[in-house]
Amino acid sequence: MKRSFHGGFEEVVLLVLAACREEAYGVLIWKMLQQQTSRRITISAVHAPLYRLVEKGYRSSQQGVATAERGGRRKRFFLLTALGNKALLEILAMRQQLWQAMPDGKLQLIGQ
Amino acid sequence: MATNKEQTEPPRWADRLLEWFVSPYLVEDVQGDLQEIFYKRVAQVGISQARREYGWAVLHYLNPFFAKPHHRTGNLTPYPQFSSLHPAMIRNYLTIAGRNLVKNRAYSVINILGLAVGMAVAILIGLWVNDEWSANKHHLNYQTLYQLKMNQTIDGYRSTGDALPFPIGPELKAKYPDFKAVAMCDWGSTHSLIVGNHRFLKSGRYIGPDAITMFSLKVLKGDQEPLNEPYSIVLTDQAAQTLFGQQEPIGQLVKLDNQTNLKVTAIVAKQPHNASLQFDYLLPWDLQLALDKGLRAYVTNWDNSSWACYVQLKEGIRPENTNAKLKDLLVNHLANDPNTKKIRKPEVFLFPMEKWRLYSNFSNGENTGGFIQYVRLFSLFGFFIVVIACINFMNLSTARSQKRAKEVGVRKAVGSGRQQLIGQFLSESILMASLALVLALGLVGVGLPFFNTLTEKQLVFPLDNHFFWGILLLFTVFTGVLAGSYPALYLSSFKPVTILKGSVFIGKQAALPRKILVITQFTCSMVLMIGSIVVYQQIQHGKNRPIGFTKSGLISVSASPDLLTNFNPLRTDLLASGAVSYISQSNTPPTALWSSQSGWEWSGSRPEDKAVSFKTIATTYDYLKTMGIQFKAGRDFSRAFATDSSGVLLNEAAAKRMGLKEPLGERLKWDGQERRVVGIIPDILMESPFHRVSPMIIVFYKDWVNVLCLRINPALSPSAALAKMGPIFDKYNPGYPFDYKFADTEYAKKFNYEELIGNFSVIVTVLTLLITCLGLFGLASFLAEQRTKEIGIRKVLGASVANIWGILSKDFLQLVLISCLVASPIAYYALGQWLKAYSYKIQLEVSVFILVLLLALLITLLTISYQSIKAALMNPVKSLRSE
Numbered sequence: 001m002k003r004s005f006h007g008g009f010e011e012v013v014l015l016v017l018a019a020c021r022e023e024a025y026g027v028l029i030w031k032m033l034q035q036q037t038s039r040r041i042t043i044s045a046v047h048a049p050l051y052r053l054v055e056k057g058y059r060s061s062q063q064g065v066a067t068a069e070r071g072g073r074r075k076r077f078f079l080l081t082a083l084g085n086k087a088l089l090e091i092l093a094m095r096q097q098l099w100q101a102m103p104d105g106k107l108q109l110i111g112q
Numbered sequence: 113m114a115t116n117k118e119q120t121e122p123p124r125w126a127d128r129l130l131e132w133f134v135s136p137y138l139v140e141d142v143q144g145d146l147q148e149i150f151y152k153r154v155a156q157v158g159i160s161q162a163r164r165e166y167g168w169a170v171l172h173y174l175n176p177f178f179a180k181p182h183h184r185t186g187n188l189t190p191y192p193q194f195s196s197l198h199p200a201m202i203r204n205y206l207t208i209a210g211r212n213l214v215k216n217r218a219y220s221v222i223n224i225l226g227l228a229v230g231m232a233v234a235i236l237i238g239l240w241v242n243d244e245w246s247a248n249k250h251h252l253n254y255q256t257l258y259q260l261k262m263n264q265t266i267d268g269y270r271s272t273g274d275a276l277p278f279p280i281g282p283e284l285k286a287k288y289p290d291f292k293a294v295a296m297c298d299w300g301s302t303h304s305l306i307v308g309n310h311r312f313l314k315s316g317r318y319i320g321p322d323a324i325t326m327f328s329l330k331v332l333k334g335d336q337e338p339l340n341e342p343y344s345i346v347l348t349d350q351a352a353q354t355l356f357g358q359q360e361p362i363g364q365l366v367k368l369d370n371q372t373n374l375k376v377t378a379i380v381a382k383q384p385h386n387a388s389l390q391f392d393y394l395l396p397w398d399l400q401l402a403l404d405k406g407l408r409a410y411v412t413n414w415d416n417s418s419w420a421c422y423v424q425l426k427e428g429i430r431p432e433n434t435n436a437k438l439k440d441l442l443v444n445h446l447a448n449d450p451n452t453k454k455i456r457k458p459e460v461f462l463f464p465m466e467k468w469r470l471y472s473n474f475s476n477g478e479n480t481g482g483f484i485q486y487v488r489l490f491s492l493f494g495f496f497i498v499v500i501a502c503i504n505f506m507n508l509s510t511a512r513s514q515k516r517a518k519e520v521g522v523r524k525a526v527g528s529g530r531q532q533l534i535g536q537f538l539s540e541s542i543l544m545a546s547l548a549l550v551l552a553l554g555l556v557g558v559g560l561p562f563f564n565t566l567t568e569k570q571l572v573f574p575l576d577n578h579f580f581w582g583i584l585l586l587f588t589v590f591t592g593v594l595a596g597s598y599p600a601l602y603l604s605s606f607k608p609v610t611i612l613k614g615s616v617f618i619g620k621q622a623a624l625p626r627k628i629l630v631i632t633q634f635t636c637s638m639v640l641m642i643g644s645i646v647v648y649q650q651i652q653h654g655k656n657r658p659i660g661f662t663k664s665g666l667i668s669v670s671a672s673p674d675l676l677t678n679f680n681p682l683r684t685d686l687l688a689s690g691a692v693s694y695i696s697q698s699n700t701p702p703t704a705l706w707s708s709q710s711g712w713e714w715s716g717s718r719p720e721d722k723a724v725s726f727k728t729i730a731t732t733y734d735y736l737k738t739m740g741i742q743f744k745a746g747r748d749f750s751r752a753f754a755t756d757s758s759g760v761l762l763n764e765a766a767a768k769r770m771g772l773k774e775p776l777g778e779r780l781k782w783d784g785q786e787r788r789v790v791g792i793i794p795d796i797l798m799e800s801p802f803h804r805v806s807p808m809i810i811v812f813y814k815d816w817v818n819v820l821c822l823r824i825n826p827a828l829s830p831s832a833a834l835a836k837m838g839p840i841f842d843k844y845n846p847g848y849p850f851d852y853k854f855a856d857t858e859y860a861k862k863f864n865y866e867e868l869i870g871n872f873s874v875i876v877t878v879l880t881l882l883i884t885c886l887g888l889f890g891l892a893s894f895l896a897e898q899r900t901k902e903i904g905i906r907k908v909l910g911a912s913v914a915n916i917w918g919i920l921s922k923d924f925l926q927l928v929l930i931s932c933l934v935a936s937p938i939a940y941y942a943l944g945q946w947l948k949a950y951s952y953k954i955q956l957e958v959s960v961f962i963l964v965l966l967l968a969l970l971i972t973l974l975t976i977s978y979q980s981i982k983a984a985l986m987n988p989v990k991s992l993r994s995e
C-alpha cells in the first residue's frame with residue numbers, strides 16, 4: 001500500500017463517511033463517531049483527520065448553503081473520492097487476507 | 113450588564129482566537145460546526161455551560177496542524193505545490209536571477225563591485241582579528257601558563273611591572289607545590305654568533321630549562337631536554353639554517369660575542385610570528401652567571417627586580433589561590449626595609465597567558481584591557497563596511513522596485529506565493545553575493561601583501577583550512593540574506609491588484625526607508641572621515657612636539673664588551689676619521705629610558721620620598737653634545753672638573769618633583785654617595801610622544817653603560833659617514849657586525865599604533881566613501897529615470913539645465929546635511945573617548961566637522977551630477993513622446 005493511513009482513527013472516520021446515508025458534514029460525522037465508538041470525542045479530534053484525509057485525496061468536499069443554526073456559516077460536505085474508495089477496499093482486502101491467514105485454533109485463544 | 117444578544121452567542125474571545133490562529137481555509141468550517149453544536153447545547157444544558165464548552169473546544173484547535181496555511185479543503189489545486197526550497201524551484205530561481213543579472217548589467221556591476229570591496233575588507237580584517245585572537249594558542253599549556261607580574265606603589269600610583277628579583281625562580285620551585293614548572297628569563301637581547309668566519313647578529317634569551325616543556329617548544333633534533341648544560345645553545349630551525357646551511361648543526365660550536373664557545377645541543381621549531389615569546393636562540397639561564405661575575409651578587413638579592421619569570425601551574429590549581437599565597441612574598445623577604453611594607457607594598461601576581469597579547473594594559477594596578485580595543489574597533493570597521501555595502505544593495509533594489517513591481521504582480525497573479533517571491537529575491541542576492549565573494553577573494557589576494565606591510569603582519573590566505581571556507585560560505589549567505597532581506601520582504605508584500613492596475617505606490621512612504629538607509633551610510637562615512645582626520649591630526653601633533661634633542665644624524669650602537677674596553681681608542685679613531693663629531697656612552701638609547709631608580713634623597717625630602725623612582729640615564733662625558741640637548745642652567749659633565757664624576761644632571765620635571773628652588777649645586781644622596789647637581793636640562797622627550805615627560809636624572813656612572821651614542825658629522829652624508837665608521841668598529845669589535853640604529857627611525861616607531869589606526873581608518877574611509885558613492889550613483893540614475901517625464905515637462909515649460917540639476921541634487925544634499933547632524937555627536941563622543949588615553953593631545957575643532965561636511969557635499973554632488981546633468985540634457989521630445 002503506497003499511501004498508508006495516518007492512524008486507525010482516520011480509517012474509522014473514512015468508514016463512517018462511507019457508511020453515512022445523508023450528506024456528511026462535520027457535526028454529523030462527529031455524532032456518528034460517538035455513537036459507533038460509544039466514546040466522547042471532541043470535535044477538533046474529528047476535524048483533524050477529516051482535513052488530513054482531504055490532503056491525501058481520499059475525500060473531496062463541497063460547500064453547501066449558509067444556515068442560521070451555524071451562525072450564518074456554510075456547511076462543508078465531505079464525499080468519498082475514488083482514491084478513498086480504493087484505499088478502503090485495499091484495507092479490507094488486507095484485513096481479510098490476514099484473517100484468512102490466521103491458523104484455525106488461534107482465534108479461540110485470542111478470543112479468550 | 114451584557115445585552116441579551118451577547119448572552120445567546122458563543123464567547124467572542126474564542127471566535128477571535130479561532131480566526132486569528134486557524135488557517136483561513138478552515139475557519140468557516142470549524143466555526144460553523146462549533147456553533148451548530150453550541151446552539152444544540154444551549155438548548156440542552158443552558159447558555160453558560162454551552163459557552164464554557166465552546167471556549168474549551170476552541171482551545172483544542174490551538175495546535176500547529178490547524179494553523180498550517182496550505183489547507184485548501186474546497187479545491188485542491190491540480191498542480192503540485194512545490195516547497196520554496198525544492199531543488200527545482202531553486203534551479204528556477206537561479207536561472208531567473210542569472211537572466212536578471214545580465215539584463216541589468218550596470219546595476220549588477222555596481223552592486224557586485226560594492227559588495228566585493230566590502231567583503232574583501234571584511235575578510236582582511238577577519239584574518240587580522242583571527243591572527244590576534246589565535247596568538248599564543250599554539251602553546252599546549254596555554255591554559256596553565258602565567259607570567260609573574262608585580263604591583264607596587266610608586267609616588268602614590270599603583271604601578272604594574274613584570275620585572276622580578278633573581279631569587280624568585282628558585283624560591284617558587286623549592287617552596288611552592290602549586291607550580292609544575294618555573295622558568296626565569298631575561299628580556300632578550302641581540303648577541304653576535306660567530307660560526308667560522310661568519311658573524312651573525314641574532315636575538316635570543318637566557319632562559320631556565322623548564323621553558324622547553326612549559327612552552328611546549330618542539331625539539332626537532334638533539335637533546336630533548338636541553339639548557340641544563342651551561343655552555344650550550346639551542347637554535348631555532350630557521351637560525352640553524354642561517355648559521356649552518358645544509359650542515360648538521362647538532363654538536364657544532366658557536367662563539368657568543370667573540371668570547372665564549374657554546375655547543376649546539378638542540379634545534380627547536382621557530383615560534384609563529386604572533387607568539388609573545390620570540391627568539392632565534394635560547395641560552396641556558398646558568399650561562400649568564402658563568403659569564404657575568406657581577407650578576408652573582410643578585411642571586412640572593414630580593415631588592416633588584418630585573419628579570420622575567422614564567423610559571424606553569426599544576427592541573428586543577430586555581431590561580432586565585434596561588435595569588436593569595438604569593439601576595440606577600442616580596443614583603444617577607446624585604447622585611448628589613450620599612451618602606452617596602454608601608455609605601456611600596458609590592459604584590460606578586462599571576463598574569464595568564466590568554467591575556468598577554470590583548471589585555472596587557474594596567475592602570476593603577478588594575479587590568480584595563482589593551483590591544484583588544486583595536487581588535488574591537490577594527491572588527492566594528494569591518495562590520496560597518498559590510499553593512500554599508502549591503503545598504504547599497506537594498507537601496508538599489510528598492511529603487512528598482514517600480515520596474516520589478518510589474519513582474520511581482522504578474523507572478524502573483526499566476527499563482528506565485530509570497531514564499532516563492534522571497535526565495536526568488538534572496539537567490540538573486542545570494543547569487544550576487546557569491547559573485548562578489550569570488551571577486552573579493554581576488555581583491556584579498558592582491559591586497560594581502562600590501563595589508564601585511566601596513567599592519568606589520570605575516571598573514572597568509574588559509575586556503576587549505578576547511579573551517580575558513582565554511583566561515584566564508586556562511587558569511588556569503590549571511591551577506592546575501594542581509595542584503596536581499598529588505599527587497600525580498602518589501603517587494604513580495606505588494607498586492608497584485610494594486611500593481612497591475614498601475615496605481616503609483618512609490619510615494620513618500622516608499623522612499624522613506626531608502627532615505628534612512630542613505631543617511632545611515634553617510635553617517636558611517638562621515639564618522640570615519642572625521643575620525644581619520646582627527647587621528648591624523650593627533651599623530652602630527654605628536655610628531656611636531658618639540659623633543660628637546662636633535663634626532664637626525666644621531667645613531668646608537670649597542671656596546672659589546674669589546675667596545676666598552678676599547679672605548680677610548682675607538683673614540684679617538686672615530687673623531688680623527690671625521691665621520692663623527694661626538695660620541696658618548698650611556699645605558700639607554702636616545703629614544704627610550706630603560707632604567708629608573710628610587711632611593712634618592714635631597715634637601716627637604718621626606719623618608720617616603722626614597723620610594724619615588726626617577727628615570728635614570730647613566731653616562732660619561734659628551735652625552736649632551738652628542739644628543740644635541742640645550743642647557744637650561746649649569747653645564748655638562750666636563751673632563752676639566754674631576755669632581756664631575758660624582759655629578760648629576762636633572763631635567764626640569766625632576767627638579768620640580770624634588771621641589772628644589774635652586775637646584776644647581778644642590779647635593780643629592782643616592783646609594784650611600786653624595787652627588788652634586790651640575791646642570792639642569794629641559795624636559796627632553798625620550799619616551800612616549802603623547803605623555804608627559806617623566807622626572808629624570810642623568811648620573812655620571814662609568815660601570816653602567818652599554819650603549820654608544822654617536823653624532824654623525826653634519827658635513828658628511830650619513831651613508832658616507834657610516835662607510836668610514838664601519839672599518840673602525842670592525843677593528844675594535846671584531847666579534848660583531850657593525851650594527852647601528854638611527855634615532856629618527858627609532859623615534860618614528862613610537863607612532864606605530866597610531867599610524868596603524870590612522871592608515872586603517874583612512875583606507876576604510878576611502879573604501880566606505882567609494883561604496884557609498886557607487887550606491888549613490890546607482891540611486892541617482894534610477895531616480896532620474898523615474899522622473900524622466902517630470903523633467904521633460906519642466907524643460908518644455910522652460911526650466912534650465914541648472915534648474916533641473918538643482919531639483920535632482922536637492923534631495924541628496926538634504927540627506928547629507930541630516931547625516932552630518934547625526935554623525936557629529938557620535939564622532940565627537942567616540943573621538944573624545946579615544947583621545948582620553950593621551951595626555952598630550954589635540955582639541956577637537958569645529959573646523960574639522962565643517963570641513964567633512966563640505967567634503968561630503970562636494971563628493972555627493974560630484975557623484976550624482978553625472979546622472980542629473982544627463983537627465984537635464986535629455987531631449988524632452990523623446991521622453992514625452994511615449995505617452
